[in-house]
Amino acid sequence: MAFLLPAFLLLIFGYGVTLDAHDVPVALVIDHPDAVTASFSGKLAHSPYFSPRAFATIGTAEKAMADHEVTAIVWLREDFTRKVLSAGAAPLGVIVNGMDANSARIIEGYLQQVWMNWIEARAAERATPPPLPVAVQPTIRFNPAVSSRDYLIPGLIAMIMTLTGALLTALVMAREWERGTLEALMVTRATIREILIAKLLPYFLLGMGGMAASVAMAVALFHVPFHGSLAVLTGTSALFLLAALGMGLLISSLARNQFVAGQIAIITTYLPAFILSGFIFDIGSMPAPVRVVTHVVPARYFVSILQTVFLAGDVWAVILPNALALAAMAAIFLGVARMGARKRLD
Amino acid sequence: MWHQVFALIVKELLAVLKDRKSRMVLIGPPLIQLMVFGYAATFDLDHVPIAIYDEDPSAASRDLIARFTGAPVFQEVASLPSAHDIDALIDARRVAMVLSIGRNFTRDLLRHRPARVQVIVDGRNSNTALLILGYANSIIADFDQAWMRDHGRPPLPAVLDMRARYNPSLSSQWFIVPGIVAVLTQVVVLLVIGLSVAREREAGTFDQLLVTPMRQIDILLGKGLPGLLIGGIEASVIILAAILWFHVPLRGSLPALYLGLFLFIAAVVGIGLMISSLAVTQQQALLGAFLFMVPSITLSDFATPIANMPPLIQDLTQVNPMRHFLAVVRGVFLEGATLSSLWSHYWPMALVAAASLAAAGWLFRKRAS
Numbered sequence: 001m002a003f004l005l006p007a008f009l010l011l012i013f014g015y016g017v018t019l020d021a022h023d024v025p026v027a028l029v030i031d032h033p034d035a036v037t038a039s040f041s042g043k044l045a046h047s048p049y050f051s052p053r054a055f056a057t058i059g060t061a062e063k064a065m066a067d068h069e070v071t072a073i074v075w076l077r078e079d080f081t082r083k084v085l086s087a088g089a090a091p092l093g094v095i096v097n098g099m100d101a102n103s104a105r106i107i108e109g110y111l112q113q114v115w116m117n118w119i120e121a122r123a124a125e126r127a128t129p130p131p132l133p134v135a136v137q138p139t140i141r142f143n144p145a146v147s148s149r150d151y152l153i154p155g156l157i158a159m160i161m162t163l164t165g166a167l168l169t170a171l172v173m174a175r176e177w178e179r180g181t182l183e184a185l186m187v188t189r190a191t192i193r194e195i196l197i198a199k200l201l202p203y204f205l206l207g208m209g210g211m212a213a214s215v216a217m218a219v220a221l222f223h224v225p226f227h228g229s230l231a232v233l234t235g236t237s238a239l240f241l242l243a244a245l246g247m248g249l250l251i252s253s254l255a256r257n258q259f260v261a262g263q264i265a266i267i268t269t270y271l272p273a274f275i276l277s278g279f280i281f282d283i284g285s286m287p288a289p290v291r292v293v294t295h296v297v298p299a300r301y302f303v304s305i306l307q308t309v310f311l312a313g314d315v316w317a318v319i320l321p322n323a324l325a326l327a328a329m330a331a332i333f334l335g336v337a338r339m340g341a342r343k344r345l346d
Numbered sequence: 347m348w349h350q351v352f353a354l355i356v357k358e359l360l361a362v363l364k365d366r367k368s369r370m371v372l373i374g375p376p377l378i379q380l381m382v383f384g385y386a387a388t389f390d391l392d393h394v395p396i397a398i399y400d401e402d403p404s405a406a407s408r409d410l411i412a413r414f415t416g417a418p419v420f421q422e423v424a425s426l427p428s429a430h431d432i433d434a435l436i437d438a439r440r441v442a443m444v445l446s447i448g449r450n451f452t453r454d455l456l457r458h459r460p461a462r463v464q465v466i467v468d469g470r471n472s473n474t475a476l477l478i479l480g481y482a483n484s485i486i487a488d489f490d491q492a493w494m495r496d497h498g499r500p501p502l503p504a505v506l507d508m509r510a511r512y513n514p515s516l517s518s519q520w521f522i523v524p525g526i527v528a529v530l531t532q533v534v535v536l537l538v539i540g541l542s543v544a545r546e547r548e549a550g551t552f553d554q555l556l557v558t559p560m561r562q563i564d565i566l567l568g569k570g571l572p573g574l575l576i577g578g579i580e581a582s583v584i585i586l587a588a589i590l591w592f593h594v595p596l597r598g599s600l601p602a603l604y605l606g607l608f609l610f611i612a613a614v615v616g617i618g619l620m621i622s623s624l625a626v627t628q629q630q631a632l633l634g635a636f637l638f639m640v641p642s643i644t645l646s647d648f649a650t651p652i653a654n655m656p657p658l659i660q661d662l663t664q665v666n667p668m669r670h671f672l673a674v675v676r677g678v679f680l681e682g683a684t685l686s687s688l689w690s691h692y693w694p695m696a697l698v699a700a701a702s703l704a705a706a707g708w709l710f711r712k713r714a715s
């Protein structure tokens with residue numbers, strides 16, 4: 001289970017989760033086709049991000065957008081060519097379906113590129129000086145191809161390990177509490193610490209195995225680059241797993257029965273690890289009170305470490321503070337869970 | 347027959363609402379999650395930390411920098427004296443972007459040569475990187491046009507006039523909050539159903555129930571309707587909060603929304619009952635619920651677009667009730683969708699509901715015999 005679950009989840013997520021738009025269906029409405037509009041539609045069709053479809057009128061294009069057949073409309077009006085050739089500043093109409101705001105912004109960015117390419121190509125053809133005063137040279141560090149999979153998969157590993165670590169521990173330990181087998185152990189000569197270590201060690205090892213399998217899949221199957229060192233990865237994974245196991249242990253000793261433990265584990269691990277960890281939504285852009293809440297989500301620190309270790313390498317300025325936070329969380333969770341275990345015996 | 351079903355429903359509701367722990371699980375977390383996630387789940391950038399390295403301090407470069415520092419999206423946290431620190435700042439995640447203005451910026455501008463500006467972005471989160479680059483490009487395009495106007499250069503042949511339909515300010519909250527209606531409703535309904543079957547198992551009354559004179563359909567109704575009721579109330583509270591608290595516009599028809607909600611909950615109830623009747627232990631029931639919930643949220647369009655997935659997985663999402671309900675909620679809220687425009691999403695949910703309820707009924711009967 002501890003191996004299959006991570007592999008199953010990583011497969012679904014790895015193939016299912018991507019933010020890269022490609023071949024976005026776009027309606028192209030040209031009121032008066034000629035050589036000038038053809039040079040623009042050529043640039044649009046050439047872009048890997050769009051697959052344009054011609055519509056005769058803006059009305060039919062609007063209808064297609066309402067029916068979700070196209071995501072955006074590009075509209076060259078009747079007087080487009082006349083304005084391009086005379087005064088300039090011909091309006092190039094773009095209407096995007098803004099429902100999915102993030103995709104809409106990214107589509108707008110790609111259309112801006114098409115527009116700039118067209119303007120520069122026109123100037124080059126006519127041997128006129130570059131029309132845009134500023135030449136922007138973008139550099140995307142660590143991920144030059146801007147592939148969202150490369151950043152989502154390290155985050156996914158953190159999420160999956162939270163789930164398997166905390167959920168499995170919570171369930172298994174809750175069953176022990178329920179059946180009273182833990183109490184039975186506690187009246188033997190073994191100390192509470194020995195009992196907890198003995199109970200957690202197998203899950204810790206299973207978790208590290210699941211982690212190794214996930215990393216191997218990320219590199220071999222999804223071709224995510226790995227620039228950091230295995231030592232750093234192993235060390236921080238161990239810290240994170242301790243925190244996750246501690247969380248599961250704490251949940252189990254609070255809940256007393258399997259079902260409530262499972263519910264609490266699902267509610268406190270899955271959605272927070274998905275939404276509050278920086279795995280997909282940028283923490284820096286969240287409102288201040290929510291940013292404070294993210295500090296109690298262990299996945300937050302691990303996501304940051306994994307994204308850095310995979311894509312950037314061993315950057316100690318990122319790894320050290322996050323690893324310290326993980327160590328502190330592991331100590332707190334395990335400490336509180338141990339105190340809880342002692343109390344229950346009385 | 348009806349008063350037997352009614353009695354079972356009353357018993358189920360009482361059992362859920364009388365237990366302090368299950369009451370807490372049903373009421374507290376969904377509301378807290380709505381509030382936290384409603385604000386947290388955003389793709390909109392705000393106060394992104396940036397650093398600026400200006401090799402050519404001049405009126406023109408100051409104008410360009412002012413456009414960056416004046417934008418609410420960006421916040422300047424460092425002004426660099428040399429190019430030396432750029433990489434280290436980005437590596438340590440202290441800044442997400444560095445704007446580097448080239449040495450001959452003003453001279454090139456005046457001589458009609460390309461004036462070089464470097465935009466260096468942290469690509470560890472590629473989505474944020476693309477958005478930052480988009481914002482930087484539009485700020486620079488504005489600067490370009492102002493410069494051309496002020497220095498008598500001919501205007502560009504064409505300018506972009508971009509608008510967004512349905513969500514003019516491109517707020518991700520308008521996209522995500524209706525999505526939370528679907529996510530939390532599904533979690534609550536799965537928990538209610540799982541809880542009710544698990545409790546009977548624990549007490550050993552589930553097998554007793556199966557040998558009573560009640561028919562399978564009565565047991566299904568008795569187990570399913572409380573989930574429908576609680577899920578419906580929970581969803582209504584979240585829908586109200588979306589309208590009144592988050593001010594997401596509700597443009598379409600309420601009957602269209604509630605027909606979708608009814609079919610969605612029916613499908614989730616069916617799947618929940620199916621998982622419960624398949625599982626032998628509570629642990630299996632929980633893992634089953636979990637193994638259904640995680641992919642159903644991931645492959646639903648909630649945060650990552652289905653349109654970007656490989657075709658095979660896109661086809662697979664057709665059997666995911668959450669995917670269709672998300673389309674209904676968002677369609678009704680933002681696009682003003684009505685009953686007639688949403689059929690393509692109603693019938694798959696109805697199909698999943700019918701199939702899973704029938705399967706659950708059959709599994710119940712198998713257990714009884």
